[in-house]
Amino acid sequence: MEEQLRKKISELAKSLKDLHLVATMEEAYKRAKEILTAKEEKGKPLKELYKGEQTIEKELKETMQELKKEAKQEEQELKKIEKETKTASKEVKEIEEKLKKTDEKIETEKLKEDIEKAEAEEIKEELEKIQQNIQDTKDILEEAEKAQEKEKK
Numbered sequence: 779m780e781e782q783l784r785k786k787i788s789e790l791a792k793s794l795k796d797l798h799l800v801a802t803m804e805e806a807y808k809r810a811k812e813i814l815t816a817k818e819e820k821g822k823p824l825k826e827l828y829k830g831e832q833t834i835e836k837e838l839k840e841t842m843q844e845l846k847k848e849a850k851q852e853e854q855e856l857k858k859i860e861k862e863t864k865t866a867s868k869e870v871k872e873i874e875e876k877l878k879k880t881d882e883k884i885e886t887e888k889l890k891e892d893i894e895k896a897e898a899e900e901i902k903e904e905l906e907k908i909q910q911n912i913q914d915t916k917d918i919l920e921e922a923e924k925a926q927e928k929e930k931k
Contacts (some may be wrong), residue, residue, distance in 0.1 A: 787811050 790810035795803055
């Protein structure tokens with residue numbers, strides 16, 4: 779028998795005797811051995827169940843380590859994505875600023891064009907008035923010349 783199992787049997791036997799669950803130490807040892815090596819209802823000895831539990835615990839630790847590793851990788855990936863998002867956000871803001879400046883420039887140019895059109899329209903109207911005044915003056919001069927010719931005749 780393994781040394782570890784013998785120790786457990788001795789400890790359990792002593793506990794059984796101390797709790798007065800058995801009459802003699804010999805009976806306690808026998809009962810402890812039964813408990814630790816006997817088959818349970820499912821057909822496995824406690825020793826095997828204990829080993830199975832250790833295997834499960836080991837597998838759980840390995841799974842936990844894998845999960846931690848994956849979590850760390852995902853965290854790094856998240857940080858990378860956050861960094862890329864910040865960079866993209868900064869680029870979007872820069873583009874928005876450029877668009878805003880471009881819009882302001884276009885608006886300014888449009889206002890200049892509107893002012894120039896308005897000024898051109900005013901100048902055109904002034905020229906038309908001047909031309910009309912010149913025509914009126916010519917007409918008056920013609921009539922005056924005709925009137926002078928009539929007087930001379």
